[in-house]
Amino acid sequence: MAAEEQITLTIDQESGRLDAVLGQANLPYSRSTLSAWIKDGAVLVNDKKVKRSYTVKAGDVITINPPAVQETALEAENIPLDIVYEDDDLLVVNKPQGMVVHPAPGHFGGTLVNALMYHAPLSTINGEFRPGIVHRIDRDTSGLLMVAKNDQAHHALAEELKAHKTQRIYYALVKGNFNENEGTVDAPIGRHPKDRKKQAVVAGGRDAVTHFKVLERFNGYTLLQLALETGRTHQIRVHLAYIGHPVVGDAVYGHQDRIVNIKLPGQLLHAKTLVLTQPTTHEELRFDSELPDLFEKVLEGLRANQAGKLDN
Template sequence: MSNSKQITIKEGGKRLDAALVNAGLEHSRSTLAAWIKEGAILVNGKQVKSSYKAKAGDEVFITVPETKETAIEAENIPLDIVYEDDDLIVVNKPQGMVVHPAAGHATGTLVNALLYHAPLSTINGEFRPGIVHRIDRDTSGLLMVAKNDKAHQALAAELKAHKTERYYYALVRGEFKEDKGTVDAPIGRHPKDRKKQAVIPGGRDAVTHFEVLERFNGYTLLKLALETGRTHQIRVHMQYIGHPVVGDPTYGHQQVMADIKLKGQLLHAKTLVLTQPNTGEKMTFDSELPESFKRVLKALKEE
C-alpha cells in the first residue's frame, strides 16, 4: 500500500529535495528527486520541477509510491562474506563480478547473489538494492551493503561526509621518487570516448592519496586512500600522473610478464573502515590480496 505525508516548509531557499531531507523526511535526496520528477510530490497542490526552490510556508504533499517487488532474480552464487549483522553486510567481491544488474549484465551480479542471501535496502531503486558504493567489475575487494533503508541512509551519509575510510592496493607501472603524495584533479566523462572517464577542466572534484609500499624494477606497489568516489577514480588518476594500473585494459598497462596472464587491473579494495549504523561502533575490515595479485608480486620480487 502507498501512504501519504504532508509537510509545511519552515525555511525556504533550498531545492525541494534538500528542504524535505532537512525537514526530517526519512528518504534520500535521490529518492525524493525521483518522486518529484514522477509527480508523487506536489507543492501547494501543483507538480513542480526538480529544480524548484522551496519557500517558507509551502505545503508539500507526498504520495509515497508502493514498493515494487524486485524483478531481479535471486541467484545461489557463493559469496565471501567478511561480516554481517542485522544492518549491513561487508563482502569481498571477486575480480570479474559486476556489482549490480545493468544493460548486458542481468544475472550473475553481486546483487543477484546478495538477494539470495538476505533482504536488502530499497533506497537505490529496483536494480541497485543495498548498494551504498560500487567498485568496478575487474577490481576486487571489500564493499559495504545495507540490509535496510535506515542503515543505507546512515552509511551513505557517512560516505558523503568523507568519514568512511577506503584503502586500496594497486600495482602500477613505473617508479616513484616520492614516498607519498596526493592527486587532486577533476574527473568527468571523456570528451571523445563516452565509456571512459578523464581528468578534464570543469569535472567533479576528485582526490586520491597514495603511499609507496614496495618498489620493484619498473613497478610500484601503492596503498591508496579515496577522499572522493568518482567512477574509475584511481585508474584515471594513476594514468594521469603517468603510472597506470597494471592489467588495466581501459586506462593502463596491459601486461606485466609474458608468462602471467591478467584478467583485469591489479587493484584491490583492501581495507574498509565504517561506523555501525545502529550502535555507532567504528569497525575496521581487512582482506587478503587475490592469488593472482600475490603471484605477480612474488614474481617481481624474484626478478
C-alpha cells in the same frame, strides 16, 4: 511487500518550503526521495496533496506515507558470496575480480546484486537494478564493498560517503618507479573526449583526489597504497595512468596483461580496507581483506626476480 510505517509531523512555526523543511527534519530519507514523494502524493499537509514549494505554516500537520517497496524484476541467484560482515542494516562483501557489481546491458545475470538478492533483503534507494548498492567497484577490481539492507541504512551510509567520512584503502601494483614515498593526485575527471567508454583527466571535470603511499619497490614496478577522497568512475585507474604509472593489467588505461610470466585477467587493484559507521549503533567498523591469490603470486614473482638481481 508492506509499506513502512506512516510518519506524522506537527509544525511549530512557519518554516519555508515543504521539501526544504522535510529535508532538514532528520528523517531517514534523502531530500530528493521526499521531494519525489510530495510530487506523487505520498506526503500530505493537513490531509491534502500540495506542491513541493508549499510554504509550511505553524499548526500544519504533515503526513508521510512511504510507498510500499516493490519487488524487483531481477532474479535472485544462488551464487557464493564472501561475506566479511553482516548485521540487520548492512553487510560487507569481498568481491572477486571479474564479477560485475550490478546488472546493466549485457550483464543481467551473474552479478553481485543477483547474488545479494538471494542472500538478504536489500534497500531500494538506487532503483530496480542496483538495490542495496551504496558504492561500487569495477568488474576487474576486487575487494570490499558495503551493501545496505534497508533504506534508512542506505541513506546513512551514503551521507557518510558523501561527507568523505568513509575510509576506503586500495592496493595497486603499478608500472614504473617513484622517487617520492607518498603524494596526492588532485586532477578533475570527466568523460573522455574521444572514447565515451573511458574517463580522463579533463578541464571542467569533477573534482577528484587520490592519495598514494609507496609500500614496496620492484624493478620497474611499485606497490602502492591508495586512499580515495572522492569516488569518481575509474578514479584510481585514471589518476595513475595520468601520472604515468598505469595499474598493471589495466588494458583500458594502458598496461600489458602479462607480468612475471603470469597472464592477468584484469587490473591488479584491490579494495583492501573499509572503515564505516554502523547506521544504528554509530559504532566505527573496520574491515580488512587479504590480497587475492593471483595478486600475491605476482608480488612473489617480482620479489624473486628482485632477489635474483641483487644476488647477481
